[in-house]
Amino acid sequence: MSNGLHFRPTRAEIDTDALRHNATMARKHAGHCKLMGVIKANGYGHGAVEVAQAINGSVDAYGVAFIDEALKLRDAGFIQPIVLLEGCFSEAELPVCAHYNLQPVVHQQAQLDAILNARLVKPLAVWLKADTGMHRLGFAPEQIEAVSKQLENCPQVGSVTVMTHFANADRHQHPLNERQLDRFNEVCARTTPARTLSAANTAALLSSALDLGDKASQWCRTGIMLYGVDPTKQQEALPLLPAMRLLAPVIAVREVAVGEAVGYGSQWVAERPSRIATLAIGYADGYPRHAPNGTPVWLNGVEVPLAGTVSMDMITVDVTDLEHLEVGDEAELWGPNLAVAKVAEAIGTITYELLTRVSERVPRHYK
Ligand SMILES: *Cc1c(COP(=O)(O)O)cnc(C)c1O
Numbered sequence: 001m002s003n004g005l006h007f008r009p010t011r012a013e014i015d016t017d018a019l020r021h022n023a024t025m026a027r028k029h030a031g032h033c034k035l036m037g038v039i040k041a042n043g044y045g046h047g048a049v050e051v052a053q054a055i056n057g058s059v060d061a062y063g064v065a066f067i068d069e070a071l072k073l074r075d076a077g078f079i080q081p082i083v084l085l086e087g088c089f090s091e092a093e094l095p096v097c098a099h100y101n102l103q104p105v106v107h108q109q110a111q112l113d114a115i116l117n118a119r120l121v122k123p124l125a126v127w128l129k130a131d132t133g134m135h136r137l138g139f140a141p142e143q144i145e146a147v148s149k150q151l152e153n154c155p156q157v158g159s160v161t162v163m164t165h166f167a168n169a170d171r172h173q174h175p176l177n178e179r180q181l182d183r184f185n186e187v188c189a190r191t192t193p194a195r196t197l198s199a200a201n202t203a204a205l206l207s208s209a210l211d212l213g214d215k216a217s218q219w220c221r222t223g224i225m226l227y228g229v230d231p232t233k234q235q236e237a238l239p240l241l242p243a244m245r246l247l248a249p250v251i252a253v254r255e256v257a258v259g260e261a262v263g264y265g266s267q268w269v270a271e272r273p274s275r276i277a278t279l280a281i282g283y284a285d286g287y288p289r290h291a292p293n294g295t296p297v298w299l300n301g302v303e304v305p306l307a308g309t310v311s312m313d314m315i316t317v318d319v320t321d322l323e324h325l326e327v328g329d330e331a332e333l334w335g336p337n338l339a340v341a342k343v344a345e346a347i348g349t350i351t352y353e354l355l356t357r358v359s360e361r362v363p364r365h366y367k
Pocket of ligand 1: 165203
């Protein structure tokens with residue numbers, strides 16, 4: 001399956017079995033919790049519809065950032081609840097949410113007012129967000145009790161789930177984790193005891209350091225794990241499978257003499273007689289322009305170093321130490337042979353950014 005006709009072999013292979021496997025792992029970790037499969041940003045670059053299909057059996061709801069992403073899933077025929085993690089931008093979205101069973105997060109006053117003033121055909125399920133310390137979205141903890149009462153008493157609202165989001169769940173020792181958890185527990189203690197709760201993203205779900213207490217009433221919101229990455233980088237690696245393999249062909253090979261430079265800005269200079277391979281992938285495909293010399297690329301069974309500035313459509317790698325190489329050979333930028341986490345580390349970014357930035361001109365091939 002590929003989206004149209006493509007002669008350029010550069011592509012992202014998406015392993016739907018890996019997605020399914022990772023979702024099963026997430027399901028296992030979540031225990032009695034309900035599980036939200038977070039597939040915002042086009043399923044972290046893997047294709048939202050295809051990911052939704054693959055993880056269907058393991059999740060109780062999907063999570064997206066905003067309404068347009070949700071409507072794509074409804075257009076594709078998915079009927080599960082979909083949570084809008086940023087909530088609504090305007091009151092015009094509320095009737096659409098009611099009609100399509102989209103569940104908005106309510107994180108600030110204007111969103112609350114819009115719901116209280118709306119007249120809807122069906123009541124909304126809403127997610128009330130508490131700001132327990134990340135200071136990005138959410139009502140202050142001391143406001144939650146009053147806001148939740150307003151929502152509960154509103155005929156436009158069918159159910160309220162109280163949620164929060166951790167800023168440092170991937171860092172076991174970070175003192176803010178405990179503080180956020182304490183504040184969330186206080187918030188929960190002050191709202192109706194039977195309230196449904198949601199605190200955990202992937203890192204909090206996998207972290208041994210965070211005790212999320214009574215999980216039975218909770219929702220876990222898991223994204224990155226579905227795609228094969230453990231953001232907590234624990235000693236004991238989880239048996240997750242990378243879902244994306246990003247590939248590009250070698251389109252030229254040349255010898256470069258000592259002292260000659262490669263690429264824009266002449267940022268890499270040959271210190272020995274060198275062989276340079278040019279690959280058909282660049283920053284317009286989502287391979288970051290700021291990737292430094294030495295960033296690993298997997299080619300013919302070994303890792304070779306990036307050599308020279310990333311261009312729009314191409315990169316260059318030092319293949320001097322490679323025994324066999326021909327034009328047409330394929331390099332893996334990340335995937336089963338080269339962990340996206342390792343590449344992210346070399347580039348000074350995170351796996352989330354690498355995966356979500358693979359651009360539209362890179363065809364996704366599903367298997
Ligand atoms: C994106 C997002 C998640 C998923 O985070 P992962 O680290 O990918 O598991 C969970 N909750 C919220 C509010 C998010 O925005």
